[in-house]
Amino acid sequence: MTYVDLMMAAVPTAKKAEYTDFCLKMAEVFRRHGALDVIDVWGHEVPPGQTNCMNSAVLKKDDETVAAGWVTWPSKEARDAGFGAAMADPDMANAQMPFDGGRMIFGGFVPVTEA
Numbered sequence: 001m002t003y004v005d006l007m008m009a010a011v012p013t014a015k016k017a018e019y020t021d022f023c024l025k026m027a028e029v030f031r032r033h034g035a036l037d038v039i040d041v042w043g044h045e046v047p048p049g050q051t052n053c054m055n056s057a058v059l060k061k062d063d064e065t066v067a068a069g070w071v072t073w074p075s076k077e078a079r080d081a082g083f084g085a086a087m088a089d090p091d092m093a094n095a096q097m098p099f100d101g102g103r104m105i106f107g108g109f110v111p112v113t114e115a
Helices: 013-032 076-088
Strands: 003-012 037-042 064-073 105-109
Touching: 003 013, 003 076, 013 037, 013 064, 013 076, 064 076
Parallel strands: none
Antiparallel strands: 003 064, 003 105, 037 064
16 A cells, blocks of 8 residues: 655745745655655645644744645655655755745645545
């Protein structure tokens, strides 16, 4: 069964183009190391919540937009090997995140359904 890494971050709205370029570079690295799919999305309708929400989860500021992404791997084992290799990739070392990585949230997930 596949394995999925999810991430979400608050990105300065003015840096959308820089963020898009960053995502394309990261997708290239992850695909090179075994990822099946790399999808990145830019918040369009991200409403505030009553108790919690995506905005508060990433401590979004007024001049920022919530962005999210996921990487699909063939398996957890492929993810562990591929993610480690991606982190060691020279292209990753030269990448500059155009957002505050300290407010990024992420995790690994096992699908309960695949359609």
